[in-house]
Amino acid sequence: MAIQETPVARRLKTVKHVVIVLSGKGGVGKSSVSAQLALSLHASSPNVRVGILDVDLTGPSIPRMLGLDGHGVHQSSDGWVPVYADAKSGGEPRLACMSVGFLLKNRGDSVVWRGPKKNAMIRQFLSDVRWGELDYLVIDTPPGTSDEHLSLMEHLAPVQSKLSAVIVTTPQAVALLDAMKCLSFTRAVSLPVLGLVENMSGYVCPCCGEVSNVFSTGGGEEMARREKLTFLGSMPVDTELVTLLDAAESDRKNGGDDDNAASAEAEARSFELLQRYQATSSAKLFSTITAEVTRAVAAGMAKESGGEPPESG
Amino acid sequence: MIVTQRAAQATDPLSVPSNAxxxxxxxxxxxxxxxxxxxxxxxxxxxxxxxxxxPDPALPFIRARMASVKRKLLVLSGKGGVGKSTFTAQLGWAFAADDSTQTGVMDVDISGPSIPTILGIAAEQVHSSAQGWSPVYVQDNLGVMSVGFMLPSSKDAVMWRGPKKNGLIAQFLKDVDWGELDYLVIDTPPGTSDEHLSVVQYLKESGIDGAILITTPQEVALQDVRREFDFCRKVGVKVLGLVENMSGFVCPSCKGESQIFKPSTGGAERLAKELSIPLLGKVPLDPRIGKSADYGVSFLDEYPESPASIAYIDIIEKIREALGDA
Structure with missing residues (x-):
């Protein structure tokens, strides 16, 4: 099939795989799974290049999670330059990040946009950002199945063969209901699903070690079995990770609005972040999820050249 | 030359039509x-x-329908999964606990309606009568409307773009036979986009009595709530206060309290001070709240003695006070 030459297709020619992180419900950990996936892919090999695109326009969390709050986006002759989370690591930067959060003047500014404007922003993110050569582009989405998702699918249509999705859910019934809707969405737009991640499955009490199922447990695995999806794994609530991604260590004495100071501090922190993430217990659990994702993506590509995407509709 | 790119933000969000x-x-x-x-x-x-x-041709109809609704409240939060729907449901139940109070709950989260499940009426359907669509009643004085009642199966996804969502919201406000209501509580999806703008636009003439912002203690959530507050300021909706949800977790075996979502930057308390809005209260994380929501039963009725229930009741009392209804 000849790839149509839209600006998006042209730009994404140098991107090998696009992994879209979806969930019907909000607050189940899409952004934290996206961030972990990016960090973990980054760590999986010394020369893999990863991009992370945050299309949650009204609630961007990726900058905060990667410790990149306060950065701005620069324009070059070849498009917008993404913010590199590992810019300070010495070597060639290979964790690129783009979010509407980088375009806001103040952290508290709201982006009150209706559909058409969001659509335009997403198109720009896909066509105007100078991603360069990427092995994986992880896309973090807002909750629901609406404008952002439809726009994303529409603009990514020319590179359909590179797309795949990961669905994130929490174990309780209310979240599973929305995850089902999300699955229906992927089927309607024929987006291959790599698998399901059950997040916030159990919490280990720091004082007595008792595991409580804050948001119940096992629901995601059950749903994966019922819907014949690959179950990628379950992640317990890890306060260490919450704190790390929330960047608790950053001492915001004056509200953190001082642009220069904030960004210098953020840079130092984000490089650290990569190493500190490796030390959390979640990193080990997540590396199996990442391995499964890499394997499935590679297998999907192999199947793709043979014909239909691996869809168990 | 390197130029920093900034998003243009000059237009008044309320004056942009939905199909612009x-x-x-x-x-x-x-x-x-x-x-x-x-x-x-x-x-x-x-x-x-x-x-x-x-003006929008729907406006006079909405005004007529909303004339019989005394108080209109919005439950907002920039971030998802912080407990907007759970809180909305508790608020609905608490208002309706008084037999003489007529309460309505409207769920405008079109692509992820959770209200029917949380209120235990997921299997119901909407019926239409000469007066319009009849809400689904949880009890005599608690009516509910949600897109969840209109789907053939709970698995079905509603893949709609903005204008279509706005159309449905207008219908919820003008075609639903709410009757005489003391309170209409509106549950919203996360973010600051079509649904929020539409609700505010359609209710501008009838007036919104206030918004309740829900957050969790960690900075990632507070960031989004700051944005939501900014939205309220831009569109001129009064914020009644902030509720901190999932604030601390009490281990059921050792009773030790720990912070799952650490208030690394001072939590809701500091944010409320920063924005000069009242902090209505903190609700601890209790696994039974999620369970009750899954089974569609009222947490307040099931566990009236739990610290979370006490916190809820206190918050609801403060909301009544803020509205001048106490």
């Missing part, structure tokens, strides 16, 4: 109908001709 092109300057703007972005817009001539612009 991407760079619509807003119908109230000097540039209306004349800007480059207006080329090709269906409404260009109306905007350019400077004739008085007619």
């Amino acid at each position: 092109p991407e760079h619509c300057p807003g119908t109230e703007s000097e540039q209306a109908g004349k800007a480059d972005a207006c080329n090709g817009c269906a409404n260009q001539e109306i905007c350019a001709s400077n004739t008085p612009k007619g």
